[in-house]
Amino acid sequence: MDSSNHKKLEFDRVSAYAAGLCMSAPGQDALQGLAPCLGREELLVELERVLELKSLLQEGSSLPFSTLPDTRPLLVKIGMEGNRLEPEELHDISDLLQASAALRRFLAANRESWPRLDSLGEKLWLDTFIRSAIRTIIDEDCKVRSSASHELKQIRHALGDDRQLLLRRMEKILDHCRRSGWLMEESVAIKNSRLCLPMKVEYRQRIPGFVQDWSGSGQTVFVEPAETLEIANRIQEGEIHERREIDRILREMTDRLRPDLGNLSYTCELLAFFDSLVGRARFALETASVLPAISSSGELRLIRGFHPWLLISHRDREVFPLDLELSSCEPVLIISGPNAGGKSVAMKTIGLLALMLRHGYLLPCSESSVFPFFSEIGIEIGDEQSIENDLSTFSSHLRQVRRILDGAGKNSLVLIDELCSGTDVEEGGAIARSVVEELMRRGSKAIVTTHIGELKAYAHEREGVVNGAMEFDRTALLPTFRFIKGVPGSSFAFAMMQRLGFPQTMLDEARSFMHEEHRALEGLLADLHRKLSENRLRGCELESAEARLALREQSAADSEASLAKQRREQKLKAVKEIQREVEGARREIRDILQDVRDAPRDPRILQEARRKLSARAAEAEKRTAILHEETAHPPDLSIREGDLVRILDSSATGEVEKLKGESAVVLCGNFRVTVLLKNLEKTSRRQTRKADKAASHPKGWSAAPAPVESTTLDIRGLSGDEAVPRVERFIDAMHRSRMHSATIIHGTGTGVLRRRTHELLKRHAAVKSFRVGAWGEGYDGVTILTL
Structure with missing residues (x-):
């Protein structure tokens, strides 16, 4: 495609703007110099990389670096024999390798989220030896470390000693001149890289030495004392040795880089390309751009x-x-x-x-x-x-x-x-x-x-x-x-x-100069466009009306959901109140029975106990009826045979097996219970599974071995302590389901299960009476109770 067309379509402006969002000059150049993809597959890979990077930035993830050094001129310099890099340039090479390693680790750690970017990161050169070698000789201030070589360390140590000696000598001479009033200024001056005394011109002969400079006015002469000349010359010679040793170290380091020039160049190109992806991803965020099909x-x-x-x-x-x-x-x-x-x-x-x-x-x-x-x-x-x-x-x-x-x-x-x-x-x-x-x-x-x-x-x-x-x-x-x-x-x-x-x-x-046919055609087109505009406006109004209707429907649904939630909360409160009432009644009954056991066998005491029990049972029944009435649930007339339902005030769920007027026979696992429709609500298999997951057994239902009949509990094989709570839960479940009779199979055996069961039945408020089975019912191996 002709590059002039980029300007016609303003692609040059887009690419320049996106390049400004890159982190480095190489990235900017890479973005503006991008060649078009040659095929659909190549294009998809490129677009997916930009999309992954956009998601990365959108999530707030930080890239492992915020800028990249431009090492392209340095690579050219490395490629020429005899050249050496300056400390600052070696530091840039180290930063480039550091960025490469950091990016590779960053992308590898998130390869599941950004697989296309990770495949790019795997191509980055991972070399810790060169980076470590550079950091060994160059410090963070881009200076050559004294530890870069033994020779450099000795040279700098000697220079340090000589400089300290020179300063002490100069301070001593300066103090003498200051007391004598020979100085134009109170401090040492540096002229031609030598330490000098700023002396008044009339006193210049008082201190033996060499004139290094004069002031512009001619009133001040800068004298290097002869006493410090030898030390200063020694320092100057040491600095020459220092520069030569630094030059040798830098050349040696540059020579070590030259065999890896290809890897360095490829790393530079890959990082620049990654930066071009950053520019495109940031541009996508600014313009809300997406990946179309x-x-x-x-x-x-x-x-x-x-x-x-x-x-x-x-x-x-x-x-x-x-x-x-x-x-x-x-x-x-x-x-x-x-x-x-x-x-x-x-x-x-x-x-x-x-x-x-x-x-x-x-x-x-x-x-x-x-x-x-x-x-x-x-x-x-x-x-x-x-x-x-x-x-x-x-x-x-x-x-x-x-x-x-x-x-x-x-x-x-x-x-x-x-x-x-x-x-x-x-x-x-x-x-x-x-x-x-x-x-x-x-x-x-x-x-x-x-x-x-x-x-x-x-x-x-x-x-x-x-x-x-x-x-x-x-x-x-x-x-x-x-x-x-x-x-x-x-x-x-x-x-x-x-x-x-x-x-x-x-x-x-x-208009009069136009042909009649042309005028008619223009009129028809104008009318057509007007009608299309009107239709579009009506379409917008219809969409707006539909949106308002949907909003009202949603509001109504929210209100209904809120009302249903209030009803559920009210029912839960009532259930808890009923449970407290039942527990209170049980405690009172236990107290009355204990009084009877402790007292001598007196008919009057027994009669009084029966009266109290009857009165407490009647009071509990009345209170329970009031609470049930307060939370009355209208019967769901839409319930049909085969529907999944939940028994209210419990987590028990089952399938409607048969409808009987205002009641339904519900199959709950191995139980078959008759429940009023007003105590049922429809549910779904998802809600049923959710309820099953929340609790391994329905709340308030017996987890005993499977009974032989729907209203029968078999506790044979259990200990007395195991049987009592299961019998109690079974009776509660039967009572909530409005069952009038039930059977407990305890067997004959040692008689422990029968005795413990009868003790429980005597004090349970929901049990009106009980008896052992007759011939054909299981005889004394079962107990028949009336609720």
């Missing part, structure tokens, strides 16, 4: 697509989304409509998005959008008149169209603005039709803008070519920038004249 059939369906540069440059203004489609059945779109109405912007939006996609950018559109991989994008936009080659605008236009046709193929996107509009209308229309036909023969997708009526009519009649228009608000005399598929657009030239303030007489006169 990449079509393999050539289908293009843009939903709520935006021109990315308009999003960036018009942050304070509304940018209108574009909905547009090109398919294998309708590969060519002819867009018409008023000037400055958005035709070219719509076409450029498609071209720019296609170009961005080829360069690995996510797109600012709906995730429902579908975009194909275009191997070639041909563009003809703007005035290409060539004075140098003596070509007219139209000649240049045809030349560019010819160039586009030569490169057009099945996977091509062709964008032509104002096709053949620079010549006679009839001839231009004929040529334009021929160009469109050729594009269709080549299997290309194409978008063409036009004002030529013949081309609009052709699009209406030709299968595979579809009209499209940019909407125009005739009331405001302004374009709305909304695309309408399936209808040609009017140029609205007279409306534009009216908006620009031309006299009405000129408008009327201009």
Whole structure:
């Protein structure tokens, strides 16, 4: 693709802006120099990497580095024999290797979340030896360490001693001169890298030494004392040795880097490429860009697509989304409509998005959008008149169209603005039709803008070519920038004249010059656009009404859910109250029975105990009835045989086996119980599984071995301590289910289970009476109780 087309589609602006979001100069250059992907598979890998990095940044994850050194000039320097790197440059190489290692570890630690990025990280060179070697000789301030060599350490140690000696000597001489009043200033000066005394000119002979400099006024002479000359010379010689040793160390380190120049260069390129991904991911975040579906059939369906540069440059203004489609059945779109109405912007939006996609950018559109991989994008936009080659605008236009046709193929996107509009209308229309036909023969997708009526009519009649228009608000005399598929657009030239303030007489006169058929056609198009606009507004109003209705329905559902929650809470409160009432009654009954056991056998005491028991039972029954009435649940008349239900005030669930008037026979595991409909509510298998998971046994139901009948509990084989709580839970369950009788099988054996069972039945408030079984019922191996 011609690079000049990047500018026409404003891709150069997009890439420059995205490059500014990179972390380094190499990353910026890599992003702006990106070559387009050559195939669909390569494109998908690139886009998935950007998408993973976008998700990484969106989640708030921090990259292992915030900047990268530009080591490209250093690599050139390393490649030339005899060169050496400066300490700062070696430090940059170390930082590059540190960034490479950190990024590789970072991506490997998150390979499940970012597999595409991790596959890139695995290619990074991981070398700790060179990085460690550089850090051994260069400190954090980019200075060569004294420990870099034994020789350097000795040189610097000697220099340190000599410098301290020189300072002490100079301080002694300075103090003497200060007391004598010979100094112009109170401190030592440095001239020509030597320590000097700033002496008044009239006293310069008082201190033997060498003049290193004079002041501008000539009043101060800078004298290096002869007493310090030997030490200063020794220091100067030591500094020369120090520089030579540092030069040797740096050359040696640079020579060690040279064999790994290829690895260093590849690492630099990979990190720059990763930085280009960072720039594209940050651009995607700024423009709310996503990964559309990449079509393999050539289908293009843009939903709520935006021109990315308009999003960036018009942050304070509304940018209108574009909905547009090109398919294998309708590969060519002819867009018409008023000037400055958005035709070219719509076409450029498609071209720019296609170009961005080829360069690995996510797109600012709906995730429902579908975009194909275009191997070639041909563009003809703007005035290409060539004075140098003596070509007219139209000649240049045809030349560019010819160039586009030569490169057009099945996977091509062709964008032509104002096709053949620079010549006679009839001839231009004929040529334009021929160009469109050729594009269709080549299997290309194409978008063409036009004002030529013949081309609009052709699009209406030709299968595979579809009209499209940019909407125009005739009331405001302004374009709305909304695309309408399936209808040609009017140029609205007279409306534009009216908006620009031309006299009405000129408008009327201009209209009179038009052919009657043309006026009628323009009128029909105007009416059609008006009706389409009205329909769109009505559609928006309908969507708004539906949204309001859905909101009201949701509000009603929330209210119903809140009311149901209140009922559940009220029931739970009542159940707890009933449980407290029952427990209280049990305690009182136990106390009464204990009094009877402790007292002598007196008929009056027994009679009083029976009276108290009857009164307490009646009181508990009355209180329980009141609580049940307060939380009365209306019977669910929708319950049918086979429904899953939950018994209220418990977690027991089961299947309705049979309906009996206002009651239902419910199969709960191995229990078959009869329950009033008002004590049942429908449930689902999901809720049933959830309840089963929450508790291994339904609350309040016996977990004894499976009974032989629905109202029978078998406790044979249990100890007395094991049997008592199970019998108690069984009686409670039968009582809640409104059962009037039940059977407990305890066997004969030693008689312990029968005795413990009867002791429990005597003090249980829900048991009216009990007896051992008769002949045929199990005799004394069972107990029949009445509830």
